[in-house]
Amino acid sequence: MAWSKYIIASLLIAGCLIVAGCRVSYKFNSASINYDVIKTLQIDQIVNRAPYGWAPMQAIFNNTLQDLYANQTRLKFVKKGGDLTIAGEITSYEQFNKAVSADGFAAQVQLKMTVNIRFENKHDNKAWEKQFSATTQYDANQQLAAVQEELVTQMCKDIADQIFNATVADW
Numbered sequence: 001m002a003w004s005k006y007i008i009a010s011l012l013i014a015g016c017l018i019v020a021g022c023r024v025s026y027k028f029n030s031a032s033i034n035y036d037v038i039k040t041l042q043i044d045q046i047v048n049r050a051p052y053g054w055a056p057m058q059a060i061f062n063n064t065l066q067d068l069y070a071n072q073t074r075l076k077f078v079k080k081g082g083d084l085t086i087a088g089e090i091t092s093y094e095q096f097n098k099a100v101s102a103d104g105f106a107a108q109v110q111l112k113m114t115v116n117i118r119f120e121n122k123h124d125n126k127a128w129e130k131q132f133s134a135t136t137q138y139d140a141n142q143q144l145a146a147v148q149e150e151l152v153t154q155m156c157k158d159i160a161d162q163i164f165n166a167t168v169a170d171w
Helices: 002-021 057-072 144-168
Strands: 040-043 084-100 106-121 126-139
Touching: 040 057, 057 084, 057 144, 084 126, 084 144, 106 144, 126 144
Parallel strands: 040 084
Antiparallel strands: 084 106, 106 126
């Protein structure tokens, strides 16, 4: 019986040492950039060219996009001549009825934002132009002005994530 306590204790200690010696590593930013080659990023001002728009939307989008790259990569931001270049414009910001209630009035309103992006990787000679969109809904009983900042902020984050994944992530 005494031997079994020592054996169990030895197995537990050995197990702890094995587990402590192992290292599991997770990388959540999923950026796949060769920093030996790609060192700089140029993000031009994404301007609001949507026929209908909300004035703060341009600043919210630009700040969200720049913050994402600043927090998820080690690239140095430059004004001109970046190894990677992102440019574009907000092309659409619209709302439309999503659902109708029993009384025939709108119950849900959908808000949609679309951004056209031009991307260039000078080292891989890769360039493309794509549109990215995000939508969100709000209750028709609410005024857009009351929920607009929160909804636009969420759509900007969604679109910035899509752009990040399309440009520097392995998605």
